[in-house]
Amino acid sequence: MTVATPMYTADEMMAVAAARRLRNGTVCFVGIGLPSQAANLARATHAPESVLIYESGTIGAKPRHLPLSIGDGALAETADAVVSVPEIFSYWLQGGRIDVGFLGAAQIDPHGNLNSTVIGDYERPKVRLPGAGGAPEIAAWCHETFVMLRQTTRTFVERLDFLTTVGRPRGGGAGVTCVVTDLGMLEPDAQTGELVMTELYPDVTAEDARQATGWELKVAPETRTVEPPSDVELEALRALEPTTGETVRT
Amino acid sequence: MTVATPMYTADEMMAVAAARRLRNGTVCFVGIGLPSQAANLARATHAPESVLIYESGTIGAKPRHLPLSIGDGALAETADAVVSVPEIFSYWLQGGRIDVGFLGAAQIDPHGNLNSTVIGDYERPKVRLPGAGGAPEIAAWCHETFVMLRQTTRTFVERLDFLTTVGRPRGGGAGVTCVVTDLGMLEPDAQTGELVMTELYPDVTAEDARQATGWELKVAPETRTVEPPSDVELEALRALEPTTGETVRT
């Protein structure tokens, strides 16, 4: 059942905006949360042949609902293949066969470098974050990397508290080519590599974006306005919502 | 049906002599031919829990008949596990978890070094042999290595034409601890590491062994005489004979 004027959340707008950038057949390396939402939405709409690889070793996973963890049983059950974690990171990721990697982060700097390790001093952190996980090698070896995080002066900082992942690595890939936020999208400048705001969501102004950025944000002369999520996109996205967390014992 | 005084071939004596040296539960890395015969004979007689690993990736293979190649289907069908060839050589062989490795060779020198590469000059060989295969790492990483080859002045040489495999490597294992020939057995001297004839088959004299060796063969003061194959051993060994090579298409 569709709604005349769709209401949607910021997360939904982010997932839809990222999903639209995936061409059909793209091989994606995805983590949990927004990336998993975006990649599965793409698979459920315009990119049915996209291949989802989770670092838990599942290749070609086709979950009907979003997994709560990257190792949920649904991923193994629906995957074309399940391989070991050392193999996923050697033959598949570092082997350079993945088109698009998705990353989140706690902080990003003007060159797309990411922090997912600590807020504050490393030895005595204000907030201890989960850490690197697969991020450094995902950014280095996927052909391109999409970053998804909310845009605030606390997350978009001139200087990272800790550099976990290099935005433009000397790896096989192009590094971070797109940052999807709750205000719009940024892309690196071809010359300088500095992130530039190139797309804005409906009712978001360039000034809003500047206010939400901890550095002198560059905004493209002609920013595109992103189409709001369509009914079809919203329905597909909401149909992916995880089932309740109740456990079934057999 | 048993025979009163068993008649047996030199190969059968070699296989029996080698098999007797395997304790029950030994983990063996075996190649085709005499080593495969010896290891399977041990499994069929006094060492039923011995584990056979073939370099084709079959762990715990239990063939009813001797395979003609190390990759025969019977090995995969009867194995506890089948792993990739890179894994067999990394996690299993170099990982140092194998008790006894078996090797053949075209030439052996007084220190148990082996040649399976060429006879004559490398650039213009008289005989081009198959090459190293798994031998160098088998000798280096199995806890001990048994060599099986016929004893003649052409195979037992002072100087190898080519050193393919080190007899006492600086690896994890003891290297060559036993050489089983068609005349008896040699073991390295604890001090010098030089091979000493320690056991002789029935009706074989120390002089026979010296005549068949291309160097000044040392013979132990008290050589043991090896028991001839028993009826039980011969029957078990002959029951392992490969089935005919006719192909079955399904």
Add this chain to the structure above:
Amino acid sequence: MAEIVPLGEAVRELVHDGDVVALEGFTHLIPNAAGHELIRQGRRELTLVRMTPDVVYDQLIGMSCARKLVFSWGGNPGVGSLHRLRDAVEHDWPGPLELEEHSHAGMAAGYAAGASGFPFGIVRGYEGTDLAERTRVRWIECPFTGEQLAAVPAIRPDVGIVHAQQADEAGNVQLWGISGVQKEAVLASRRSIVTVEEIVPALEPRPTAVFLPGWTITAVALAPGGAHPSYAHGYYDRDNAFYLRWDEISRDRESFRAWMERHVLDREASPV
């Protein structure tokens, strides 16, 4: 050949204070029962190794079992922080916790090197990150191309502990579904304990199965439900509700203590 023993006995005989212990599991088959037994037996000064420390490591840290953590991603998957881990790192409660952190690729390479008997593994990573100074990485040059690569030291735990679906009477083990680095963790460790959902007369080969021969394992212990709140493919699903609840339970030191006393300390090892 693996001995089949009660879990309590396996932990008592094979895990000592100060050991380097890897309880591995990549969201699936996490050896929670074995972790609880370590807590009940009051192990101290452990170096805990795991790519993805989650609830059971949060519990071990909060119960003062660990002096050091070697890891690559430490969080409550799909939920958020591990509050006991954060409390230890941010406020030294219940004591200070030394960290050695890697990327997933680096740690996976370290386990594979350990299983292969190599002193190190190689990764094309770490370059340009602050991580390089915070982990045990060295730079080596490819002798053929001159390319610089990161070398990570082999991971060689004193004890590797994993959970599997099945073992047979001889102590051979089979697990299937997402297998993570469990095979490497067992093969890289000096001693190993495998807890299993059940002991079956014969292991029937399955797709995606990882087989560990009994002769590569020190002890096998029966622990039905031993992976809960994670899952055992073919036996029970992931208790997602518990992971969400743990966020509440573990946020506060008192409620954490109370929960541990009620659900772990006052409990017996799973009977055998």
Add this chain to the structure above:
Amino acid sequence: MAEIVPLGEAVRELVHDGDVVALEGFTHLIPNAAGHELIRQGRRELTLVRMTPDVVYDQLIGMSCARKLVFSWGGNPGVGSLHRLRDAVEHDWPGPLELEEHSHAGMAAGYAAGASGFPFGIVRGYEGTDLAERTRVRWIECPFTGEQLAAVPAIRPDVGIVHAQQADEAGNVQLWGISGVQKEAVLASRRSIVTVEEIVPALEPRPTAVFLPGWTITAVALAPGGAHPSYAHGYYDRDNAFYLRWDEISRDRESFRAWMERHVLDREASPV
């Protein structure tokens, strides 16, 4: 995504004179039909790569397709010598053959490195052997322990060719039984051809199965019986009698030529 094409077309478009070509198979699933197509199309100056070159490599060498062989064990398994290989090395007939030889462990590490995008792999071997001077091995020092290890260069063929039991319509491939280094050979190669016994509507996961996604393969070609005289697990057994007969056929240059003309040159590629 792999294209499903006739074998003749796949070989014509993907394999060029002078290419480095790996037709892999460890006694099982040896891509003999593909090798015969290379001979029929008269490829020249190939560098042939394979751990265990057997009959089909003997044929390629005897038919003047190869200028170099990269290998670790070259023989007729369970029978003896490869006479065409020996004739080329010992008497330069039909032409000289350059050799680069490794140990199995070294070559397996080279393939794994190639599949992983690493420039080299490491082996604890070669030390003290004459092989070290005859192969492309360099010594590196462990930056943590100082131990000396052998580095072997990554194997990166222009074309990797393997045979599998099944593909689906999308060009996904599944093979099972002994899988050797086939996965590594395909993933390490710039282009790849997989010949299959049959194309099925859907691949059903099996124990010991190796799955290669269609997007890692350049071309899939139907070639029923394409592994003969080796075997295809679940389809047909190894033709041991042929391996014995090959010893006779290949001993003599004329009988070899006659056999090749009759059984390979005058034949069409397996129809599709």
